[in-house]
Amino acid sequence: MNRMLASVNSLEEAFIALHFDVDIIDLKQPALGALGALPAHQVQAIVTHLANVRPVSATVGDLPMQADVIFNAVQEMANTGVDYIKIGFFPDQDWSAVITKLATLTSGAIQLIAVLFADQQPDLSSIEQFSKAGFTGIMLDTMDKTNGSLSKVMPLATLQHFVQTAQHHQLLCGLAGSLRADDIPALLPLQADYLGFRGALCEQQQRTAELDSAALMRIKALLV
Ligand SMILES: O=C[C@H](O)COP(=O)(O)O
8 A cells, every 4th residue: 555644734734634544644834844843732732633543743843963952852742642753864964963862762652753855965874773773764855845856856766775775674664855746656666655745735736835635635546
């Protein structure tokens, strides 16, 4: 089965995603950037409605790669009861201190997903490090949404390698980044665990616009 993650920014949008049977409901504020966060109290309110109904993920935001800053943000988000916490790993910075500090959280119920940015030459050799630190998953996204879709900024062979390596290390593996309907046929054979969307689900394909039910239904129908 091809699973779908949809990024939503409110309870109303979360209910639309649920109505169309989206597999993972991802809480995010797209107006604040690629990994813009919703405030923890808003995440908590949405999780209260969706707990045990559908897996919910949330991002901690576009944070600097400082271990304490990220650790505190993850703990705050974990208190909302969200299933997965997405953490952006930004280029040209030292990830190891952050990964080491977060490893102290992964033995409990907290499930972390590392987000790497395909348009920023991510270090894919780090996949094993995330696995060893107890992360639950890893995904690719894009930072600059004007660069085109994931399939345009990273060769298909590299995407295939990413998926295979992540799955080899027992990491839940997701692909996202300005994905449009046209990208789906080439990505499905890679057998990632899910494909993630925001822009393609919105009015006029603008990720900061409102969710468009018809667009969501069209994308969902392609993930058979
Ligand atoms: O986590 C997935 C992202 O929200 C995808 O957003 P996008 O399709 O606008 O790049």
